[in-house]
Amino acid sequence: MASLLADAAISQKIASEPWPEDVCLYQPYKLQQVLLPDNAQCLAVQCYLQMCGLPFRTVLRTNAEHMSPSGKPPFLRAGPYVISEVEPIIKFVSTKGHSLSDKLDKPQQAEMKAYLALVQGTLGNAELYISWCDPTTASEISRPRYSSPYPWPLNTVLAYRKQWDVQNQLKALGWCSKSLEEVYDEVDNCCKALSQRLGNHHYFFKQGPTELDALVFGHLYTILTTPLTDNCLADIVKEYGNLINFCRHIEKKFFEERERGPKE
Structure with missing residues (x-):
């Protein structure tokens, strides 16, 4: 119960904060390094943020995989929050009040x-x-x-x-x-x-x-x-x-x- 209350409090705090101006999406270098599976995930997140109309900056790092909290690129740095992989990033964006699927029944x-x-x-x-x-x-x-x-x-x-x-x-x-x-x-x-x-x-x-x-x-x-x-x-x-x-x-x-x- 305490954990659920803590999670709810964190979600409420995230939702109350505006979208940061300095959001960065970290991923490996495309031409020299990134592989097919990681590139697909990175492009999916880029596309999702574009569809939501949210400003962000793509940052290329050779060690993006090892910088990621989950060990998988891409990861998003938004103010004090660091979120990695497609599904958690989508959930974070939704918590901030930006959802593409809320219009669906x-x-x-x-x-x-x-x-x-x-x-x-x-x-x-x-x-x-x-x-x-x-x-x-x-x-x-x-x-x-x-x-x-x-x-x-x-x-x-x-x-x-x-x-x-x-x-x-x-x-x-x-x-x-x-x-x-x-x-x-x-x-x-x-x-x-x-x-x-x-x-x-x-x-x-x-x-x-x-x-x-x-x-x-x-x-x-x-x-x-x-x-x-x-x-x-x-x-x-x-x-x-x-x-x-x-x-x-x-x-x-x-x-x-x-x-x-x-x-x-």
């Missing part, structure tokens, strides 16, 4: 949460699998990029430890025993479900963009634009024209137009 919110779990549980795990369980991708891309900020022999030790940790995580989820073809089938089924839910609309719900749109964009756009040892993963997404159009629309509206700023 309860059945729609339940449906959105189911799709969020599908995307994270399928696309997120598939990205981890391809990055760290596929021998070719791990040796040619993941280990070299992950270890790039560190001197030898620390770089080698950290890269193999990361690979071991991810493989254990996927083993616990039942993904490590899958073949690459089975992983591609999982991705295809996920894309098919998303494509059917989206239809010919700009967003997954007619009320406007939600957390689901930000998360799906983060994953799909990253898959489409990240060089890998082959194009199989991106080719799956390209089979769904409405998902491609969805990514183009989100990129234009929440990134290109925001960067250009308002017309004078």
Whole structure:
């Protein structure tokens, strides 16, 4: 009971404070270091904050993963608060009074949460699998990029430890025993479900963009634009024209137009 009261008091305190002016989103360097799974998460958070219309600054750090409270990028520093990973960041933003899903009714919110779990549980795990369980991708891309900020022999030790940790995580989820073809089938089924839910609309719900749109964009756009040892993963997404159009629309509206700023 005391813990619940303390949590409620903290939430009330956070809600009463305005959005800080110096909010920073920390993530690894995109060109030299970041890998497919982390880039998808970072882009999803960027997109979500853009959709909420909240000001923030992206800060690149080679040790962003080790700076993160959970050991996973990205993480948000907002005044005295430091929050890492997509779901906790979304909850923090919602506590501050900025929510994209409060316009949905309860059945729609339940449906959105189911799709969020599908995307994270399928696309997120598939990205981890391809990055760290596929021998070719791990040796040619993941280990070299992950270890790039560190001197030898620390770089080698950290890269193999990361690979071991991810493989254990996927083993616990039942993904490590899958073949690459089975992983591609999982991705295809996920894309098919998303494509059917989206239809010919700009967003997954007619009320406007939600957390689901930000998360799906983060994953799909990253898959489409990240060089890998082959194009199989991106080719799956390209089979769904409405998902491609969805990514183009989100990129234009929440990134290109925001960067250009308002017309004078």
